Amino acid sequence: MTFKCFWLLLSIMPFIHLQAQLGTEVYLTNLEMEVDSLYINNAINISNNEGYDNQPSFFDNDNLLFAATRNGQTDIALYHINDRSVSWLTNTTNGSEYSPTKIPGKNAVSAIRLDDNGLQRLYEYNLDTNEHGVLLDSLKVGYHVWFSKDLLVCTVLRENRMDLVISNLKNLTNITVQQNVGRSLHKIPDSDLISYISKSNTTNMVKSLNPQYLNSEDIISLPENLEDISWLKNGILITAFDNNILSFNPKKDKNWKMAYQINNPDVNSISRLAISPQGNYLSFVSNDSQKRIVDQQVETFNARDVNAFANCFSENVIVSNYPMDTLYVGRQILKEKYQLFYDRTPSVEVKVASRIHLGQTVIDQEQVTVGGKQHQQVAIYKVDGLINSMTFIQDLPTKYDPEILVQRQLEGYNQKNINTFLSPYAENVKIYGDNGVLRTAGIENMRNRYSDFFATTPDLHCESKNRIVIGNIVIDEEFITANGKSFSAIGIYEIEHNKIAKVTFLH
Numbered sequence: 001m002t003f004k005c006f007w008l009l010l011s012i013m014p015f016i017h018l019q020a021q022l023g024t025e026v027y028l029t030n031l032e033m034e035v036d037s038l039y040i041n042n043a044i045n046i047s048n049n050e051g052y053d054n055q056p057s058f059f060d061n062d063n064l065l066f067a068a069t070r071n072g073q074t075d076i077a078l079y080h081i082n083d084r085s086v087s088w089l090t091n092t093t094n095g096s097e098y099s100p101t102k103i104p105g106k107n108a109v110s111a112i113r114l115d116d117n118g119l120q121r122l123y124e125y126n127l128d129t130n131e132h133g134v135l136l137d138s139l140k141v142g143y144h145v146w147f148s149k150d151l152l153v154c155t156v157l158r159e160n161r162m163d164l165v166i167s168n169l170k171n172l173t174n175i176t177v178q179q180n181v182g183r184s185l186h187k188i189p190d191s192d193l194i195s196y197i198s199k200s201n202t203t204n205m206v207k208s209l210n211p212q213y214l215n216s217e218d219i220i221s222l223p224e225n226l227e228d229i230s231w232l233k234n235g236i237l238i239t240a241f242d243n244n245i246l247s248f249n250p251k252k253d254k255n256w257k258m259a260y261q262i263n264n265p266d267v268n269s270i271s272r273l274a275i276s277p278q279g280n281y282l283s284f285v286s287n288d289s290q291k292r293i294v295d296q297q298v299e300t301f302n303a304r305d306v307n308a309f310a311n312c313f314s315e316n317v318i319v320s321n322y323p324m325d326t327l328y329v330g331r332q333i334l335k336e337k338y339q340l341f342y343d344r345t346p347s348v349e350v351k352v353a354s355r356i357h358l359g360q361t362v363i364d365q366e367q368v369t370v371g372g373k374q375h376q377q378v379a380i381y382k383v384d385g386l387i388n389s390m391t392f393i394q395d396l397p398t399k400y401d402p403e404i405l406v407q408r409q410l411e412g413y414n415q416k417n418i419n420t421f422l423s424p425y426a427e428n429v430k431i432y433g434d435n436g437v438l439r440t441a442g443i444e445n446m447r448n449r450y451s452d453f454f455a456t457t458p459d460l461h462c463e464s465k466n467r468i469v470i471g472n473i474v475i476d477e478e479f480i481t482a483n484g485k486s487f488s489a490i491g492i493y494e495i496e497h498n499k500i501a502k503v504t505f506l507h
Contacts, residue, residue, distance in 0.1 A: 023288035023296075026053045026066045027267065028081070031275070031282040033232060038247060038259040040282060043267065046079045046086070053077075055099045056274045056283035064274075064283055065089075065100040065109060076100040076111055076125070081281070089125060090132075097123070099142075104149045112141055122154070136167055139174060145185035145194060147211045153194045155181055164196055166211050177214060182227035189235050195219065197227045206237065220248050223256060228271045233279030240270035240284065265289065265357055269385070290383035291355065294362045297387060302349050304342050310335040314386040322380065322393040322473075323504070324436060347371055356466050356477040358490050360384055361506050363475055365468045378470045396471040402495040403467070406474040409500065413462050416454035422447060426499035433505055457482050472496070 026047040032039040047053030051069035059065050059078060068077040074096035076089040090097050095115035103110050103124065113123045122136040122144060136154070142162050144154040150170040155162040164177045182197030182204060192212065198205040204222040206229060209215075222229070222239060223246070229239045237248045238259065247259035262270065272285035288296075297312035310331055317334060319327045328334070341348075349369045353376075356363040362381040367374060378393040405424035412421030422443055431440040440446055454460065459481055465488075466477040472495040479488055490506040 023051055023292070024054050024285050025049070025288065026056050026064075026068075026079075027284050027286055028056075028064060028079070029262075029282045029284075031280055033234060033236075033279065038232075038238075038245060040245065040260050040262060043262060043264050044084075045266065046084075046283075047077070054285050055272060056285065057099070057101050058274055058276045058281070058283070059102045059109070061276050061278045061280070064276075064281075065102070066283075067096075067098045067100060067111075074098060076109060089127065097125075099144065101144060101146065104146050106149075110135060110144065110146070112144075120157070122152075135169065136174075139165065139167065143183045143185055145187060147187070147194060151211055153185055153196070153209070153211055155183060155185065155196075161199075164209070166214075175214070177209065177216070184227055184229050186229065186231055189231050189233055195229065195231070195237075197222070197229070199227075219250055220256070228273055230273035230275050230282075232275060238273060240273060242269055243267055245270070265291070287385055290360055290362050290381070291357050293383050293385075293387060294364065294381050298350055298352065298364075301338075304348075306335055306339045306342060309338060312387055313390075314384075314388045317387060318389040320389065320391045322378075322391050323502075345370060354466065354468055356468065356475060356490060358477065358488055358506065361490060363468065363490065365470065376470060378468060378473075378475065393470055393473055398472040398495070400472070400495060400498045402472050402474045402493065403469050405495060405498070405500055406467075406476065406493045410462060410464060410476075414460070416457075416460060418447060418451050418454060421450065424500050426496065426501045429499075429501060429503070431503050431505070434507065436504075439505075459484065 025045050027043050028046045029040045029043040047066065047068055049068055052074060053066060053068045056064055056066045062081050064079040064081065066077050066079065067074050073092065075091055076097045078087050078089055089109060092113065095113050097111040097113050100109050100111040107127045109125045109127065111123055111125065112120060114120045120140045121134050122141040123132055124135050125132045139154065140157040142155040142157050144152050147153055150168060152167040152169065154165045154167055156165045161180045163179045164181045166175045166177060178198060180199045182199055184197050186195050188195050188208060193208045193210055195206055195208055198207050204225055204227050206219040206222060207216050208219055224241060226239050226241060229237055231237055237250065239246050243262045244258060245260040246256040248256050266289040268287040268289045270284045270286055274283040293312060297309055300309040300312065313331050313334060315331050316329060317331055318329050319334060321327065351367045352364050353367050354365045360383050362383060364379050366377050366379060368377055376395040380391040381387050382389040409421050409424045425443050425446065427443050429443055429446065430438060433439050440449060461481045463479045464476045465479050468475040474493045476491045478491055479486065492504040493500050494502040
């Protein structure tokens with residue numbers, strides 16, 4: 001959602017992208033386990049803060065540590081689960097803290113401190129005395145886990161990689177166990193082992209390590225080069241892929257399996273998993289939601305901050321007119337075009353009138369005011385961390401009311417009456433899926449396809465949850481029930497000569 005192409009002013013309108021470091025949020029959920037099943041509910045955003053909020057780690061079962069941005073630096077925050085409040089443990093004016101972790105046997109926290117001069121070391125922060133000091137002076141620690149009060153397992157930055165190092169604080173020794181490892185380090189429940197991620201081969205391998213005897217074993221490779229894991233109290237390993245939690249039981253499973261899907265529109269690609277000591281809470285990190293990223297580009301557009309606006313977009317963002325009329329490609333070109341637009345336009349404002357959000361797709365109906373004159377437009381955003389594409393639909397004049405036709409076919413669909421359903425469609429109608437893939441061409445092919453579907457789906461029902469009408473186009477957010485299952489979709493209906501000529505479905 002942002003300003004779109006104003007053809008009367010210039011044919012250059014672009015869009016812009018986000019920040020170098022993506023915004024992230026820390027979430028907390030209830031966690032229930034029964035044998036191999038996993039149930040997650042009540043996911044709440046506990047950081048709720050602009051910028052970088054990350055690296056959750058449980059201090060105890062009632063308190064959760066994480067790193068959070070404030071006042072231009074990153075400090076250690078402590079979330080109190082029972083009263084849902086946050087307190088700050090550090091306020092380092094000449095540096096920032098990352099990866100906070102409870103120190104065994106102490107009311108203290110260890111964290112990686114990155115000073116303004118670039119020095120990166122592992123510190124201890126005593127919560128009783130408010131004193132702090134260096135734990136490891138000679139190592140550039142990236143991540144760490146405590147094996148005992150004197151023994152640490154760390155990833156240490158060396159050249160262009162991280163190495164696995166065992167540090168003995170009592171004997172002041174540092175032993176490198178393996179080169180090229182990932183960021184996720186955890187104690188394995190009911191064992192004397194640590195798990196880590198080996199990146200020495202083509203896939204990321206979860207491995208166990210006995211820090212006392214230095215022997216390690218393979219556990220399971222991670223899918224899609226993931227590297228965030230955690231252990232449930234019952235010894236089951238979990239990881240996250242997009243918004244899905246996957247599980248693996250080392251005692252009996254051969255492969256990862258789906259454990260739970262988090263269906264929360266604000267959750268966008270899960271990482272950094274942490275389990276509470278009693279196993280009843282799960283914390284994870286999510287990228288800023290798609291709608292929050294779109295909101296940010298609207299806010300920065302209205303603020304005329306062309307750099308912040310452009311930073312909401314990916315490097316190779318595609319800006320188009322609907323359906324696939326590409327105007328230009330690339331963040332830099334977008335930035336140049338919008339700067340030119342600002343130079344020519346003393347006043348401009350975009351307001352979102354309505355919104356449809358499904359997965360990585362955000363569709364905004366926008367009221368645009370330029371120099372005191374208003375017009376309507378729709379912007380379709382594809383968002384994956386940043387806005388990858390922005391497509392405009394203009395409010396062109398039409399002699400027909402397109403909503404009547406779309407509503408008529410919806411009623412025929414719910415009645416499972418094939419003639420009523422097809423009556424608003426053109427003879428040469430085309431049905432498209434994601435990425436412009438043609439699914440069905442011609443009304444007779446539709447008749448054959450939907451006649452069988454109506455006959456074999458007694459519980460079929462579709463509800464329009466939200467509708468945007470602009471020019472000759474109707475966009476419906478649809479909630480569909482079929483064969484005992486429900487799902488959401490977006491239908492974009494294009495009207496030509498008082499018939500539905502094209503439909504594009506986004507799932």
